[in-house]
Amino acid sequence: MMGKLGVVIVAAGRGSRMRTAESKQYLQLGQKPILVHTLQLFQNIHEVDEIILVVGEADVDRCRGYVQSYALTKVTSVQAGGAERQDSVKKGIDALEAGTEWVLVHDGVRPFAATEHVIACYRKAQETDAAVLAVPVKDTIKIVNEAKQIQSTPDRRSLWAIQTPQAFRLSVLREAHERAEAEAFIGTDDSMLVERLGITVQVVEGDYYNIKITTREDLPWAAWILEHVRGER
Numbered sequence: 001m002m003g004k005l006g007v008v009i010v011a012a013g014r015g016s017r018m019r020t021a022e023s024k025q026y027l028q029l030g031q032k033p034i035l036v037h038t039l040q041l042f043q044n045i046h047e048v049d050e051i052i053l054v055v056g057e058a059d060v061d062r063c064r065g066y067v068q069s070y071a072l073t074k075v076t077s078v079q080a081g082g083a084e085r086q087d088s089v090k091k092g093i094d095a096l097e098a099g100t101e102w103v104l105v106h107d108g109v110r111p112f113a114a115t116e117h118v119i120a121c122y123r124k125a126q127e128t129d130a131a132v133l134a135v136p137v138k139d140t141i142k143i144v145n146e147a148k149q150i151q152s153t154p155d156r157r158s159l160w161a162i163q164t165p166q167a168f169r170l171s172v173l174r175e176a177h178e179r180a181e182a183e184a185f186i187g188t189d190d191s192m193l194v195e196r197l198g199i200t201v202q203v204v205e206g207d208y209y210n211i212k213i214t215t216r217e218d219l220p221w222a223a224w225i226l227e228h229v230r231g232e233r
């Protein structure tokens with residue numbers, strides 16, 4: 001029998017770049033908080049067996065309330081997160097049930113991942129142990145020093161903007177986090193930690209609607225995606 005698929009949704013950040021009193025994952029998008037849209041996306045994916053939700057310590061009760069009121073039956077645990085995103089992911093993977101073989105790590109503030117892309121990422125990880133959703137960058141990207149002088153221009157054909165979900169064999173992700181902790185390495189995504197093990201991470205092409213709601217100008221764009229794109233997925 002195929003091992004179980006767990007999803008870790010990290011939502012323990014403070015959303016400082018959004019500059020709102022309420023952390024961005026709790027802002028209303030249409031009829032529901034952003035985080036609830038994200039949870040419902042994974043709740044509705046047949047392949048998902050279990051969801052671990054990681055939130056700020058002060059928000060655990062509120063989120064347990066969401067689990068009840070939105071009937072998020074796949075959420076088996078609501079955990080308090082850590083200081084860095086990486087710490088929050090670690091707490092999430094530590095809470096996965098025994099028998100879990102695969103894990104998807106996803107940002108609570110990315111409510112628009114397309115189900116077909118989530119599944120494609122999971123299937124690719126089942127072949128390769130590690131896969132992430134991504135899109136080719138559209139801009140020209142420069143390496144710039146602290147004096148704001150351009151140092152070099154990487155070939156755009158090799159540049160991809162990395163998204164979540166990021167899918168891994170759970171044992172690989174656990175080893176990657178243990179190694180990073182032992183070496184006091186902090187990365188901005190989980191793929192970086194797995195790459196440091198010398199394991200090749202496969203990119204799966206997603207789409208540009210899978211935004212990470214980060215700054216204020218993302219909010220009207222998110223409302224537009226909700227109205228015009230989300231329903232078609």
Ligand SMILES: Nc1ccn([C@@H]2O[C@H](COP(=O)(O)OP(=O)(O)OP(=O)(O)O)[C@@H](O)[C@H]2O)c(=O)n1
Pocket residue numbers: 010011012013014015016017018025054081082083084085086088089107108109110212213214
């Ligand atoms: N200690 C942290 C930091 C971030 N996250 C989560 O990781 C995701 C991506 O992080 P980001 O967009 O940077 O969120 P924030 O850290 O909240 O934003 P900012 O950096 O602007 O403060 C978010 O769902 C966020 O809640 C987390 O679970 N634990």
Ligand SMILES: C[C@](O)(CO)[C@H](O)COP(=O)(O)O
Pocket residue numbers: 085107161162163164188189190212
């Ligand atoms: C994981 C991530 O969403 C991939 O793009 C991103 O690295 C998170 O970075 P943040 O600084 O926590 O927003």
